[in-house]
Amino acid sequence: MSSDTWEPVQYEKFLRERSAPFFDLLEMVRKKPGMRVADLGCGTGELTRRLHDALEPRETLGIDSSGKMLEKAAEFAVKGLRFERRAIAAFAPRKPYDLLFSNAALHFLPRHEELLPRLAGYLATDGQIAVHLPANQDHPTHVTARQVAADPPFHGALGGYHHPTNVLPVEVYATLLHRLGFREQRVRMNVYTHLLEGPESLVEWVKGSILNEYRSRLSPELWEAFLASYRERLLACVPDDRPFFFTFKRVLIWGAR
Numbered sequence: 001m002s003s004d005t006w007e008p009v010q011y012e013k014f015l016r017e018r019s020a021p022f023f024d025l026l027e028m029v030r031k032k033p034g035m036r037v038a039d040l041g042c043g044t045g046e047l048t049r050r051l052h053d054a055l056e057p058r059e060t061l062g063i064d065s066s067g068k069m070l071e072k073a074a075e076f077a078v079k080g081l082r083f084e085r086r087a088i089a090a091f092a093p094r095k096p097y098d099l100l101f102s103n104a105a106l107h108f109l110p111r112h113e114e115l116l117p118r119l120a121g122y123l124a125t126d127g128q129i130a131v132h133l134p135a136n137q138d139h140p141t142h143v144t145a146r147q148v149a150a151d152p153p154f155h156g157a158l159g160g161y162h163h164p165t166n167v168l169p170v171e172v173y174a175t176l177l178h179r180l181g182f183r184e185q186r187v188r189m190n191v192y193t194h195l196l197e198g199p200e201s202l203v204e205w206v207k208g209s210i211l212n213e214y215r216s217r218l219s220p221e222l223w224e225a226f227l228a229s230y231r232e233r234l235l236a237c238v239p240d241d242r243p244f245f246f247t248f249k250r251v252l253i254w255g256a257r
């Protein structure tokens with residue numbers, strides 16, 4: 001990411017909807033006594049606290065590169081749970097972890113064929129990995145953002161940038177886990193469904209996630225123009241249903257060594 005693009009207030013507008021996959025992922029984890037747990041891309045820390053309370057580990061570390069997201073994390077810290085501002089690329093622990101957990105963060109990182117082996121290398125011999133990756137890149141919300149970014153004047157102002165599509169086909173994750181020596185695994189694609197007030201709510205939803213990437217790269221004037229163009233094009237290609245039925249595909253990955 002270019003800089004600290006996160007807006008916790010906007011992100012949390014749909015916190016209830018956004019936390020459902022977190023709880024599904026948490027259910028996949030096998031609780032063991034005295035675990036060492038790391039939450040990669042922990043955000044505000046609210047869900048890291050839920051993870052910590054559920055697993056009762058010896059220690060939990062939440063890391064995130066966004067100072068703005070971490071500002072709230074202090075209020076969720078308790079004995080055994082701490083937060084650090086750090087990029088996932090710089091996560092290189094010396095002591096192995098029993099669980100590497102990541103909810104809706106690793107899709108921002110490229111080259112998962114290299115990332116997963118690196119992360120697996122930080123696991124204890126009987127360690128677990130649990131990852132949730134949003135995978136809605138072919139939904140109009142995401143496709144429209146890429147289309148607007150490809151048009152002038154945004155293409156030039158963004159230097160050709162569009163939000164990345166780093167998520168691999170589900171079966172590639174299953175194969176990766178197998179090759180990395182995970183004896184057990186569950187890899188699945190879930191469709192989460194949300195009843196939003198109307199199609200305009202889609203814009204509010206993505207303003208809390210992928211649109212941040214464009215806002216942070218544009219001047220305030222160009223950002224306003226980008227948003228107006230995005231809204232117009234998106235609303236022209238989705239039905240004007242009220243309530244609006246929003247489908248969101250997400251990949252859930254769990255493996256145990």
Ligand SMILES: C[S@@+](CC[C@H](N)C(=O)[O-])C[C@H]1O[C@@H](n2cnc3c(N)ncnc32)[C@H](O)[C@@H]1O
Nearest residue numbers: 041042043064065066069087088103104105108
């Ligand atoms: C969609 S939020 C999810 C936050 C939290 N896991 C949750 O479920 O509420 C994604 C988080 O990943 C963090 N993030 C993205 N790329 C990162 C990176 N390369 N290193 C560390 N954190 C990163 C962002 O700062 C943001 O807080």
